[in-house]
Amino acid sequence: MKCKGCGVELQTVDETGPGYISEKVLNERLSDGRPVLCKRCFSMKHYGRLDAENNLVHSLENLKAYLKTTGDILYVMDLSDFNGTFRGDILSLLTDHRVHYVLNKVDLLPLEVKIEEIKIWAIDMLKVPERRVRLASSLNGYGINSLYAYLKENGENYTAVGVTNVGKSSLLNALTRSSEITVSRFPGTTLEVTPQRLERAGITVYDTPGVFTSDRVSDLLSVSDQSVLLPRKKLERYTMQFHSERTVFAGGFVRIDAVNNSDPVGIFHLFMPESVSIHETNSSIADAQWDSWFGSFLKPPFTGSARSALTWKRERYSLKTGQELHVNGLGWINIAKGPVSLSVTLPESVRLTVRKGLVGPKKFKR
Numbered sequence: 001m002k003c004k005g006c007g008v009e010l011q012t013v014d015e016t017g018p019g020y021i022s023e024k025v026l027n028e029r030l031s032d033g034r035p036v037l038c039k040r041c042f043s044m045k046h047y048g049r050l051d052a053e054n055n056l057v058h059s060l061e062n063l064k065a066y067l068k069t070t071g072d073i074l075y076v077m078d079l080s081d082f083n084g085t086f087r088g089d090i091l092s093l094l095t096d097h098r099v100h101y102v103l104n105k106v107d108l109l110p111l112e113v114k115i116e117e118i119k120i121w122a123i124d125m126l127k128v129p130e131r132r133v134r135l136a137s138s139l140n141g142y143g144i145n146s147l148y149a150y151l152k153e154n155g156e157n158y159t160a161v162g163v164t165n166v167g168k169s170s171l172l173n174a175l176t177r178s179s180e181i182t183v184s185r186f187p188g189t190t191l192e193v194t195p196q197r198l199e200r201a202g203i204t205v206y207d208t209p210g211v212f213t214s215d216r217v218s219d220l221l222s223v224s225d226q227s228v229l230l231p232r233k234k235l236e237r238y239t240m241q242f243h244s245e246r247t248v249f250a251g252g253f254v255r256i257d258a259v260n261n262s263d264p265v266g267i268f269h270l271f272m273p274e275s276v277s278i279h280e281t282n283s284s285i286a287d288a289q290w291d292s293w294f295g296s297f298l299k300p301p302f303t304g305s306a307r308s309a310l311t312w313k314r315e316r317y318s319l320k321t322g323q324e325l326h327v328n329g330l331g332w333i334n335i336a337k338g339p340v341s342l343s344v345t346l347p348e349s350v351r352l353t354v355r356k357g358l359v360g361p362k363k364f365k366r
């Protein structure tokens with residue numbers, strides 16, 4: 001028998017292993033006719049707590065096995081981390097399938113950016129036909145009814161695929177109007193493939209465990225720190241001017257320095273989760289203080305770790321008005337008035353992408 005929340009096989013023997021439920025609770029639940037959840041799902045669902053860090057890290061290899069399951073693919077992404085969740089390595093495994101893109105968490109984007117603009121931008125980024133791209137929020141229900149109708153029209157079986165924490169399980173709960181599958185702020189919540197029946201539509205959507213990545217800022221954090229970084233509300237916007245000899249920190253992991261040149265003073269916006277500390281200072285102070293500020297004044301990281309434990313790189317960019325520099329698993333810099341020359345210092349593993357702006361240059365008043 002499988003856990004209704006995460007799909008893993010239930011067992012009553014190994015208290016620290018996946019799928020554990022005590023024999024007593026199992027028997028009580030079965031005799032009451034209530035859904036049976038493993039201990040881990042129970043505490044995530046009812047207390048928002050992760051009792052045991054799961055040790056099932058799902059990779060592309062696991063995904064290949066799930067792809068044998070059936071049908072079209074629902075490729076689920078997180079709009080607040082577009083480039084971090086739009087993955088060439090996953091998509092290259094999907095070439096034999098028809099892929100429909102669900103851009104989830106649209107509720108996290110600034111109100112000033114209109115839904116239609118987001119859609120046009122996303123289609124341009126994804127380079128796929130418009131009909132294959134759906135915007136959604138599993139949280140506030142945006143786009144769920146039309147996605148339901150779309151799925152009904154286009155097939156009978158789908159597999160929801162994507163990296164951890166993009167909201168695959170939340171999306172399926174929204175579509176089935178239930179809360180049966182466990183969702184949580186911790187990455188790696190779903191442990192096995194579980195079919196979800198959309199009864200009225202006569203279709204089945206398979207939920208799958210998220211693929212773990214290694215090039216997002218969030219990947220440098222412990223599981224509980226990752227849950228803190230995940231935005232709870234719309235991304236925050238910080239508007240700044242770029243002067244030479246000045247440095248901006250986006251948390252402890254990302255240092256942005258204006259490159260001393262003849263550019264006129266540029267203006268940029270940072271879009272980041274509310275838990276990221278943003279701080280502007282003189283570059284000389286930044287040099288002196290970064291180590292001691294890392295993880296205390298500058299978060300993330302939220303719990304003790306040393307800057308010297310990581311390998312760092314520095315990349316230089318010249319950005320024009322309207323362009324953005326996206327930092328995987330964190331947020332992005334939007335150039336409101338360019339050109340801007342900057343250097344970004346960050347951990348070697350984290351990927352940056354220059355992209356056309358999701359946010360138009362004249363969107364915000366200063």
Ligand SMILES: Nc1nc2c(ncn2[C@@H]2O[C@H](COP(=O)(O)OP(=O)(O)OP(=O)(O)O)[C@@H](O)[C@H]2O)c(=O)[nH]1
Pocket residue numbers: 104105106107108136137138139140162163164165166167168169170171182183184185186187188189190191208209210211230231232
């Ligand atoms: N703001 C917002 N948060 C969302 C949305 N959908 C999901 N979330 C949150 O994102 C987190 C992860 O959601 P899950 O549904 O567990 O994500 P998942 O992709 O199934 O994750 P794994 O099972 O770990 O692969 C939870 O805290 C959800 O509440 C959304 O549309 N908007």
Ligand SMILES: [Mg+2]
Pocket residue numbers: 168169170182183189190208209210
């Ligand atoms: Mg899940």
